[in-house]
Amino acid sequence: MSAAPMETGRAGAPGSAAGLKAAVIDLDGTMVDTADDFTASLNGMLAELGTRPITRDEVVGYVGKGSEHLVRAVLSARFSAEECEALFGEALERYQAHYANVNGRHTRLYPEVEPGLAALATAGVKLACVTNKPHRFAVALLEQYGLAHYFAVILGGDSVARKKPDPQPMLAACDAMDVAPGETVAIGDSENDALAGRAAGMATLTVPYGYNHGKAIQTINSDGIVATLLEAARLIAGGTPGAQHLNR
Template structure:
């Protein structure tokens, strides 16, 4: 992170691919949906590359393995309804925390940083998942993909959190695993940290415009602490 800049007072953290590996949940729900539509199962790798841009993009991408654009449109509503039903039934059952997440959140909390979770996941999925995995108590604010008129990579969710916290974007760092997170945060004027282990639509996160790559949320907390000690 750049030296000589102001103190960081808040963090915005992505959910899928940043705090939780949720591909196993997606994989189960999608293949149950595909079975409902009499389609063959697909692999977890195929699912992973479609995660991160919201449920509509996910379902359209899954259907595109079998249908042209007209077929995707024709089957979309039934597929989305089936997917949502199956996902809600297993939400969090197969998801796992990445290493350093709880330790990192605890360290950020101990620094008195305000915390928000901003995800493109529907809020009806995000809130129960945060509760089930013990992450909910760390966050003052949670925004899902449909909570605001525009979602990541648009900067609107990041700017809304800054407004909610009454902070300038330069006092806020966003942590995520994909170009969506980086683009949204950069456009908002926030700091950007990226983790390399999540879902970036099949591309390396090193291609994204960030202020640093951190191996875990705990490393992110250490970096922010070091920055704040030297900020002026």
């Protein structure tokens, strides 16, 4: 674990030894490996459009910016710009129909996710899930794994006007939890999560096992890399050296 020093803020505030009252946690690539769900749904869509299928590796390079971006990226690799625009509406509808049937079928929970959430809750840290996945799919997936009850707030890519990396959903989550962004840490697997968290004024932590648009995790400008959510919980709760740097 490496944590970069940050300006200290309200150290000792209720919630954790690091002075953090809340954590905003990403879903795809952070809590659940959903790449095979995306791949299956996209291939259903592509088969109906009569074009070549997609691989998991290609999908991983596109994931993280919402369904619209995902579908556009996949289409642009297979059709001309004009064809992409003409097909986009139909393709998105077909993709979402397939995803509704597939959601959670080909997924797996990453190691130490549930223990990490439990440890954060035990430490008195409020939790929000903020994802660019549509809200209904996010809720269904969290419920499938028995994780939904940990979260005071679940926001999807369609819950507010703008998606990550815009800070709007992060700020909306803070408002809903009645905490300040400076009392909150954003935890995710991609640059989008860190950018959104930083723009909102939050501390940021990154897990190394997700997608990050196919780029090395070390390229993300976050306050530290944590192996799992349980390690993040230990850091936030003050059990790991460097925890004092995770507040603003």
